[in-house]
Amino acid sequence: MLNKHYDNLFEVDMDTKIVEEKLIDGKYHYSFEDTIFYVKSGGMENDKGLINEIPLEDVYVEDNKAWHVLKEKITNPVHLSVDLDYRLFKSQIHSAQHLMCTIMNTDYHAKTIMFKTGEIESEIEMGFTTLNREILNAIEKRCNECIIQDIPIIIGYPTKEEALANIWEDYGENFDWDIQLRSVSIPGIDYDLCACIHVPSLRYLHAIKFLGYEKTTRGYKISFVAGQQLLDYIQRHYDVFHEASRSLAVAQLEINESIQKLFQEKKELASSLNDYKQKYFECYAKELCNIPELYFFHEFDGFDVKSFQQLCSIITNQYEKGFIGLLKLDDKCHVVVAKNKALPIQANEIFKEIASKFELKGGGNPGISQGGGNYSTDLITYCINKINQLNGQ
Ligand SMILES: [Zn+2]
Structure with missing residues (x-):
């Protein structure tokens, strides 16, 4: 259906009359004596605009007629107004x-x-x-x-x-x-x-x-x-660059250089933080292991699982100890059973025993076994009793 009104981009207003009206799913579909609204084809989207000041929801061709969809009912006379900017x-x-x-x-x-x-x-x-x-x-x-x-x-x-x-x-x-x-x-x-x-x-x-x-x-x-x-x-891009240049306090054309510098600083900071973390965990491990017993239980808080694992391996590598560590994570927990290689116990056997009783998920080897589950005081009591049992052997 060739609409010659499309020849003039600037023809964006028209007075016309309703020829047919249909009510479909609560919306009004109108065909008019004439229309200026472009109907999607050839890769070009529908026009937007107003019909009697009501926003056009959709326009489509059916039975060789253009149908205009509105949320509200209209009556004659009809005025079509196309959004020229769009x-x-x-x-x-x-x-x-x-x-x-x-x-x-x-x-x-x-x-x-x-x-x-x-x-x-x-x-x-x-x-x-x-x-x-x-x-x-x-x-x-x-x-x-x-x-x-x-x-x-x-x-x-x-x-x-x-x-x-x-x-x-x-x-x-x-x-x-x-x-x-x-x-x-x-x-x-x-x-x-x-x-x-x-x-x-x-x-x-x-x-x-x-x-x-x-x-x-x-x-x-x-x-x-x-x-x-x-x-x-x-x-749009100027606004983003302007905002970024203010945040970084550099000229717009230096934003990239500044970001690269920040990344480098972040990398160096992370590396030095890791050094301090290692030193801190070494001190922490020394304090924890300064006990006469071979085996111990300890509840930890305030670490992420990865840091907790880092601390656990420092303990087992540097001290002739075996332990059950429990990291509290809100109402959940992460349990590690680990031992120095000189000790005879099997960490995986002990973990399996705790896991089956308290529905923990996970596993490991005779040196270190671990997994997560729900936190409970019964679990802690069980772990303490287990340690006492090991120390009594
Ligand atoms: Zn074209």
């Missing part, structure tokens, strides 16, 4: 795609594979066999020169013969040439068949900026911004 935003990106893709098609023999309008940046996928920043810069320069020339974008309704005489792209065997054709041409650059909304001339694109590119299985994906999206992109 329409311009998507038309700028779409029209920019016409310009850049054609230049890539003709000058670089890179076929158009995919194009996508994103919220923050947009992308195209092109069949380049090779691509680098230098090539992209040259294409960007050529696009922006065309924009400066303000070349018009002309909409036409050609016959099949007229269209075939101008298009160079292969539309494939399945293309239906019997429908009403609509051409979009940028004289001297592009001639295409397209039913979307376009800007009237290239100056409406402001400029095109290629952000980056990456290799895909089919060619290269190129991210870009144009028109209002380019201005929004700059502002």
Whole structure:
């Protein structure tokens, strides 16, 4: 369904009348005598806007009619009002795609594979066999020169013969040439068949900026911004850089250097913290092991499991002791049974015994066994009795 109102991007107001009304799932679906609302197709999203001051929820085509979905009921007369800012935003990106893709098609023999309008940046996928920043810069320069020339974008309704005489792209065997054709041409650059909304001339694109590119299985994906999206992109990124430069107290262009320095400082700090932790645990282990008994029980608090394990291995490596250590973790706990290699007990056997009685998960070897479960005073009493039993042997 070709809607000739789409030829004029700036036709954003219309008075019309209701032809049909349907109530579906509590929402009102209207078809009107005429409409200016763009219905999603060709990669371009629906228009947004108001109908009698009520926000348009959706618009779709069914039975060759455009249906407009509203939350509230309306009556005649009907006034349609399209959100021009949003329409311009998507038309700028779409029209920019016409310009850049054609230049890539003709000058670089890179076929158009995919194009996508994103919220923050947009992308195209092109069949380049090779691509680098230098090539992209040259294409960007050529696009922006065309924009400066303000070349018009002309909409036409050609016959099949007229269209075939101008298009160079292969539309494939399945293309239906019997429908009403609509051409979009940028004289001297592009001639295409397209039913979307376009800007009237290239100056409406402001400029095109290629952000980056990456290799895909089919060619290269190129991210870009144009028109209002380019201005929004700059502002959005400037705001983040501005905030970051204030937080780091450096100039915006020195942010990366400053972050690298912070990472290095963090690494050095972590390493020195680890040295202190090791020294602290050595003192802690010495204090714990300064007892006449071979075996002991101790309840620990305020460590993470990894630090607790570090302390346990210092004890068993440096002292001829065996112990049951319980690390309290809120209403849970982590239990370690460990011993110096000179001692005869089997840590895994003892752990297994405790684990089966108190439903702990885990395991290990004769030297060290460990696991977690629920914290209880019964568990502590059991561990203390076990230690007393070992010391009594
Ligand atoms: Zn188009």
